[in-house]
Structures are given as structure tokens and as C-alpha cells.
Amino acid sequence: MTDEPVGYDCHRDHGPYAGVAAFLGRIAADRPRLAARHRVELHAIAPRLDHTARPAAEEEPIRFHPARRTAWLAYGAVEFVAAWAGRLRQPVTVRFDHVGEADETTRELLDILARRIGSSPLRLDRRDGGPRRTVAADPTPEAIRRTLGDSLARGFYHHAARTARSGRATVTPDGDLRHWWAFTTGLATALAALDRATEALDLYHEARAATDDPKITMSAAYATAMLYARHLPAADQDPAQARHWLEQALHLAAGLHDQRQRVLSTVFYEQGLALLDSRAGEPARALRLIDDGLARLTAVLALGERPQDLARLRHNRAQVHLAMGDPAQAMADLDTVIAHDPDNCEYYVDRAALHRAADRSRAAIRDYGTAIRLGPHLPEAYYNRAMLEQERGRPERARDDLDRVLAIDPGHLDAQIALVNLHVEHGAFDAAEAGARAGLALAPQEPALLCTLGLIRSERGSLAEAEDLLTRALAGDPELVEAWTNRAAVRFERGDVAAAVADLDRAVALSAAPVPRYNRGTALMRLGRWEDAARDFTHALAQPGLDRALRRDLRTELARCRRATTG
Structure with missing residues (x-):
């Protein structure tokens, strides 16, 4: 590429990622080794780069991705572009035309790219006008249906x-x-994925009014059940309605003439009942449905046929085993699931959680890494891996993963809170305060961020502001032990020792941790209540896992109390 602007037509008539897919393809041709490291996201955005891949709609069965996956893809693609741009020896300007009329995928990626390239030699020229390429679209229903699929x-x-x-x-x-x-159910599926499930529900009602075709009404019944079970706003979800529509779907499936299709449909719909049973506190009943379904599927499928369907049922069974308190059996199922469907990132996330619960942190980190590769760039996998890296004493790796989460999903509050706390632990108060304020701009009443910002302001001597922030945190979460403890410290420093003790009373009531006891003992000493202070220090010393410095300080203060009471 040269500094002569290269134009790419981004008009939505050319489909998702119009313009940017061609731009990425040009870079991939220039840097094939770099492209290989980003193969998953590049194939998803520009499938023509992989000449061996089948169209996504031809994969059986279709796996529906969450709508937020486009943000994950965009992050990976932008990292690819940034790595390429960082090696440029001269400025390059790339022009993207018809950006205002681009598909949402294109606009999302370009927005992220504009924020990421910073001071690199790459320059973006984004226009609403420019030359238009002719779109040779096939207007037949068959062609539209292929595009929809x-x-x-x-x-x-x-x-x-x-x-x-x-x-x-x-x-x-x-x-x-x-x-x-096909167009109606496709539209309903898209709307449900975009959190517009109420509109999807109306479409299925319309379909039932338009036809009594048994296969259509069967599919509509199942889809309606899943809207009530999963996709409608929480206030509108209704397990009873979901069960009603599942029973309708099963009744119609029982009338199918083809025995094989009758089994496949029945087993698939029964998984919805198993979900409802598990949620209703009936995991044993859910397990029976899943086991029976697996047996019937195995009987009608040839060896190696529809492995993803079998994997899906075993995944359901793993979740039920976990609900029944049997992590070993859940792990066995997940191992089998991954063997049958090794490209599904969700399964690795679930198995990593089991590894983590069993203190197998290395295995968990490996599975999170695989999920990140397959996802690709799954924010929750980055976040969970960061928590493990922090537990393993690797703050730099944890910080890198948390930075990635926030680059992909700036609204991920848990990651923002974790990153702020990580900065505080390592004394990086400027970064911590900036992160806390950025998080509060998105969620002004988030108690954890208010608490941490209060701690930072107290460390910087702004005690009145710190007390106000901590009071706001407690208004949002009266059980936040750290806020009671930190506000007590601020009040103690401001000379209101009695108020500090009152705050620490609340902290001690909520937590058996030694620090609130130690702090309350210190405040009680200031009030001359030596015996009460001694009891707090003694209680704190009895807690397991004390670090050496805290144990030494507790013993020192306890000795002071004893001298005061015996002198």
C-alpha cells in the first residue's frame, strides 16, 4: 500500500462488513503470517479468505451466535490491522465510502479501528459519499433465503x-x-437476538393466524416457548407459558409421519422441558429427559452423524449434574462434549469453571485460552483468566486481560472494578482513580466503584469527599464490608472515633475477616475500652491464614491492652 488513498465501498447493499472485509483481505495477502494468527475472526468477517470453508448456512446444525459477537470479531480484526499498521514505514490513507449507509457490522469495526490506531501511520478517511459499485443481487426468494440463512x-x-x-x-x-x-421465522430469530423478542412473539402469532400447516405451527410453538423461557424481558418471561407451548410442539411432533424426524424433533423439544424442570428445582426429572433423549438419538443416528446435536444434549446433562452437586460427572460429560464438538467456545468456558472450582488453575487457564481463540476474543474468558492470573500472583498478565475485556466491552463493570482494584493494590492511584471515574461515568451509583474511589480520595487526603463517596456506596449496598471498613477509617482520621466504631460494628457483623476486628480494636483503644479492644485482637488472632505482618501487629496491640488493664 502507498500513501495514495485507497477507496472501499461500505454501503450496506453489499452486506455485512462491506468495504472493511476487502481491506482486511488486502492486508492478509500482504501479511499472511500475521493473518494466520487472526484466522478465526478474519474467516468470520471475510470468509472468502478461506477457500476451503463452507458457507456458514451449510454447516449442520446452525449454531446461533450472540449478537455481541460482532464486537469480539471487531476487536480481533482491529488488533490485526494495528499490528500491520505498526510496521508501516510511510503514511497510508485508506478511504471508506458510504459509511453513513453501511451495515452495523462495518460501522462498529470502523469506530473501534478509529479509536485504536492512535499515532500509527495509518489514516482513515471516512465519507458518506463516493463511487458506488453495482450490486448484482438475485431478487428471487431462493436467493434471498440463502442470504438470510x-x-x-x-x-x-x-x-x-x-x-x-x-x-x-x-x-x-x-x-x-x-x-x-422462512422469512418470517428468520426475522423473528434476528429480532430475538437483538433483544427485540416482543416483536418476534408478534410474528409467531401472525404465523399461527396465517396458516394451520402442522410443521409451521410446530416450529412456531417451540420458538414461542423459547421466547417465554429465555428471550423476552425478565418481567415478561413466563415458565408456564413456555411449558404450554412446548407441549403444543411435542403434540404436533408426535404426528410427524417420518419416524426419524419424529424422534429428532421430539428429543429437541424435550430439551426445553428439561431446561424448565432444572430451573424449577427438579433436576432429577430434567436428567431423565436428557438421558432418554440421548438414548433415542443414538438409536436413530448413524455412527458419527450429527455430533453437535449429541454434544448439545451432553452439555445440558453436564449442567444438570452440576446443579445436582456432581461436578465429577459434569466434568466427564464436558470432556465428551468437547471431544465431539471441539470448536464451541462455550464448552471450554464451562469446563474451565469446573477446573477453577477444583483448584486446577493451569487447566482452567488453558481452557479459557482455547475459548478466547475460538470465540474469538470472548470477554468473559479474558475476565475469568485475569482473575486466575491475579490469584496466581501474575498481576501484569491479569492487567493485560482486563485491558482486553474493556477494549472489547467498555461497559464491562466487573472488569473495570477488578482493574481499578488491581491498580490500587500496586499503588497506581492515578490509574486507579481514572478507571474508577470512567466506570462511574457509565454506572454512577455502582457501590464497588464508589467504595474504591472513596479509598483513593482518602489516601490523597480528601477526607470529606471520601466520606461522601463511601456513604453513597453504602446507600447502594448496605452489606459492602469494605465500605463500612473504609468509612470507619476516614471517620477515625477525622477524629470521630465513636462513629468509626459504629461503622466497624456493622463490618464485624457482616464479616469474620480479621481486618475489621483489628481496626475496631484500634478505635476502642483510642476510647480507652482496653478489654473490648483485647477481645477483638484475640478474636482476630484466632482466624486462619493471617499474614505475618498483621499477626505481628495484632500481638503488639494485644500486649498494649494487657499492660493497660494490669497497670
């Missing part, structure tokens, strides 16, 4: 919704029921 399978739901609406405009249920239903 591919967009759904790749998780590009805004484009899928537009495609489904255009398809619905070309057919009617009376004239072409098959395609009308």
Missing part, C-alpha cells in the same frame, strides 16, 4: 432482519407459504 448463521442479525423483511415483501402466505414462513 448465511447472515443468521454468521450472527449478523441487523443484516438478517433487513434481508428477511425484504423477503417478506416479495411473497405472501397464500402465494408462497414455504418462503413466507
